[in-house]
Structure formats: structure tokens, C-alpha cells
Amino acid sequence: MHAMHHLDALSALCTQDLRMLLRATHAAAVASKHSRYSGIAQRIGMQLKGRGALQSADIRDGARIAMISRDGSALTSGSMWSSAFNGARPPTLPKATADVDYWTPDPDGAGYGKATAEIASLDILVIAHPTCGFTRAAADAAQTDPELRSMLSGRRALWLSPQDGTLDPRVFIDWRERHPDLPIHIVGRQSGFPELGYWGTPTFYILRDGKVVARVVGWPSGGNKAALQKAFADAGIAPRVDPAGR
Structure with a gap:
């Protein structure tokens, strides 16, 4: 993902670029299923939240990235993405493994x-x-x-x-x-x-x-x-x- 070099300078990015980076992170997670994209999404989300710019579409994307990544720690009632579940408590995910x-x-x-x-x-x-x-x-x-x-x-x-x-x-x-x-x-x-x-x-x-x-x-x-x-x-x-x- 060529945009990942921006991660070391997220605070310098404008809100529009952060949102584009979150969309690109979602696309990369869909394509690769790699667990690292959940952490990347959280870092982008924290930047958006700190600016008061975290929108419902961003939250849905972040939650979907966490689900694709099988990152249960990012899907809790106190997490940044919890409102993606429309007021319901996010379901608890099992620990994912590489087994069948x-x-x-x-x-x-x-x-x-x-x-x-x-x-x-x-x-x-x-x-x-x-x-x-x-x-x-x-x-x-x-x-x-x-x-x-x-x-x-x-x-x-x-x-x-x-x-x-x-x-x-x-x-x-x-x-x-x-x-x-x-x-x-x-x-x-x-x-x-x-x-x-x-x-x-x-x-x-x-x-x-x-x-x-x-x-x-x-x-x-x-x-x-x-x-x-x-x-x-x-x-x-x-x-x-x-x-x-x-």
C-alpha cells in the first residue's frame, strides 16, 4: 500500500487526505486480509476523532477493517468503532487462528x-x-x-x-x-x-x-x-x- 509512508506524519495530513487513507486501508484489508490494517485504521481514526471530523462512514469503515482483520480488541463497547453497531454491544469475537x-x-x-x-x-x-x-x-x-x-x-x-x-x-x-x-x-x-x-x-x-x-x-x-x-x-x-x- 503506497500510502503507508504517510503513517509517520498523519498529523500533517489534511482531513480529506486522512479520509482517503482510511478508504485505501479498507481496500487493502479487503484484498489481503492482513491483521495489520486494523491498527493502521485506528491511528487514522484517532486523528480524525481528535479533529472532531470522525464521521459515521469512517466509523463503519473502521469497524469493517477490524472485522476483516479479526481484531476483537478494536470491536468493544468502548472502542472508537462501537457506534457502527447502531447502539447494540459489539459481538465478542473468538481469537482467530491460522487453523481451519x-x-x-x-x-x-x-x-x-x-x-x-x-x-x-x-x-x-x-x-x-x-x-x-x-x-x-x-x-x-x-x-x-x-x-x-x-x-x-x-x-x-x-x-x-x-x-x-x-x-x-x-x-x-x-x-x-x-x-x-x-x-x-x-x-x-x-x-x-x-x-x-x-x-x-x-x-x-x-x-x-x-x-x-x-x-x-x-x-x-x-x-x-x-x-x-x-x-x-x-x-x-x-x-x-x-x-x-x-
């Missing part, structure tokens, strides 16, 4: 539980997000097609949201209520899943013995069931007859 961890929002949205993905036991790993229209289309198709649902659900399937800046855990809670067979969890760190080179939504990774053997991307207007069936067959994964995916 994922999070599940608590029912009340106050925090997240953490679990470790059993990659070797999975047939399919779905990259998805509740606000993605194509993800919703895939889930809706699965609800009305028992064969498709059996491929995408059950103990041998895991749906994960990318490492992004989604602040409101209720989008995942609401999704789980609408699609109890297809819950979307939240990846701790994408770097913990190095075989997943693409995190666009939805993406369907077919696994065998813990290794990716095929990838199906997207959900076009006609669906992608045939591509998934072929990928399962090529991987030697027998069709499941139980709609619950057991």
Missing part, C-alpha cells in the same frame, strides 16, 4: 462460538454468504430438490462465509432460521484453508480425503446441479438417498 476454524453466531448475536472444520470428513465445502443472491438461489433450489439438498447438506457438508467485514451477526442467524439444513458459518481466517484459492460466492469445493478434487463456481439461472453431480461422480462420491445428507 470457523465461527457460528450465538442465538442472541452477542458473540460467536468457534469450532474446527473436520476437513477429512467432508465431501463438499461451500463458500457462501447470506446477502449473496446467487447463494440464496442455490439454497432455495436445494429446499425444493431432495437430491440437490442431499449433496449440499448434512454432516459431510460445510458452508462457510468469506473473511469479510460483515458486522451484523443477525444476517447469519436469520439465514439459519430460514435454512436450518444449510447453515452458513464464518471462516476464522481464509489463510487457514490454503487449498481454497477462490472465495467468490457461491463456490462449491468437492473434497476427497481432505483434498480438493473439483470446483464448481456460481449458480446461473438454470442452476448448477448437473455440474455438482458430475463433480461428485468424478470424485467417486456415492449419491446420498437421505435428504438430510447422512
Whole structure:
């Protein structure tokens, strides 16, 4: 990020340049997922706050950077970014690791539980997000097609949201209520899943013995069931007859 040389002289920057630097920091965090950008955002935010120039858009950007960076210390009720949660207490983040961890929002949205993905036991790993229209289309198709649902659900399937800046855990809670067979969890760190080179939504990774053997991307207007069936067959994964995916 070429603008980082300004960090040693933030006080000399005008407010407009500080705000541009905060936007650039957000873009860099989205692209790299690196944890250092949360600290950079806080330093910029402190400069803006000290001038009485910290705006709601700045606070939302700062909170999203902290979430992308998995920096729970920057997302507390007393933090500079806390008003991004519209009066609610910021949810407590688990400690992020580089392992294959994922999070599940608590029912009340106050925090997240953490679990470790059993990659070797999975047939399919779905990259998805509740606000993605194509993800919703895939889930809706699965609800009305028992064969498709059996491929995408059950103990041998895991749906994960990318490492992004989604602040409101209720989008995942609401999704789980609408699609109890297809819950979307939240990846701790994408770097913990190095075989997943693409995190666009939805993406369907077919696994065998813990290794990716095929990838199906997207959900076009006609669906992608045939591509998934072929990928399962090529991987030697027998069709499941139980709609619950057991």
C-alpha cells in the first residue's frame, strides 16, 4: 500500500487526505486480509476523532477493517468503532487462528462460538454468504430438490462465509432460521484453508480425503446441479438417498 509512508506524519495530513487513507486501508484489508490494517485504521481514526471530523462512514469503515482483520480488541463497547453497531454491544469475537476454524453466531448475536472444520470428513465445502443472491438461489433450489439438498447438506457438508467485514451477526442467524439444513458459518481466517484459492460466492469445493478434487463456481439461472453431480461422480462420491445428507 503506497500510502503507508504517510503513517509517520498523519498529523500533517489534511482531513480529506486522512479520509482517503482510511478508504485505501479498507481496500487493502479487503484484498489481503492482513491483521495489520486494523491498527493502521485506528491511528487514522484517532486523528480524525481528535479533529472532531470522525464521521459515521469512517466509523463503519473502521469497524469493517477490524472485522476483516479479526481484531476483537478494536470491536468493544468502548472502542472508537462501537457506534457502527447502531447502539447494540459489539459481538465478542473468538481469537482467530491460522487453523481451519470457523465461527457460528450465538442465538442472541452477542458473540460467536468457534469450532474446527473436520476437513477429512467432508465431501463438499461451500463458500457462501447470506446477502449473496446467487447463494440464496442455490439454497432455495436445494429446499425444493431432495437430491440437490442431499449433496449440499448434512454432516459431510460445510458452508462457510468469506473473511469479510460483515458486522451484523443477525444476517447469519436469520439465514439459519430460514435454512436450518444449510447453515452458513464464518471462516476464522481464509489463510487457514490454503487449498481454497477462490472465495467468490457461491463456490462449491468437492473434497476427497481432505483434498480438493473439483470446483464448481456460481449458480446461473438454470442452476448448477448437473455440474455438482458430475463433480461428485468424478470424485467417486456415492449419491446420498437421505435428504438430510447422512
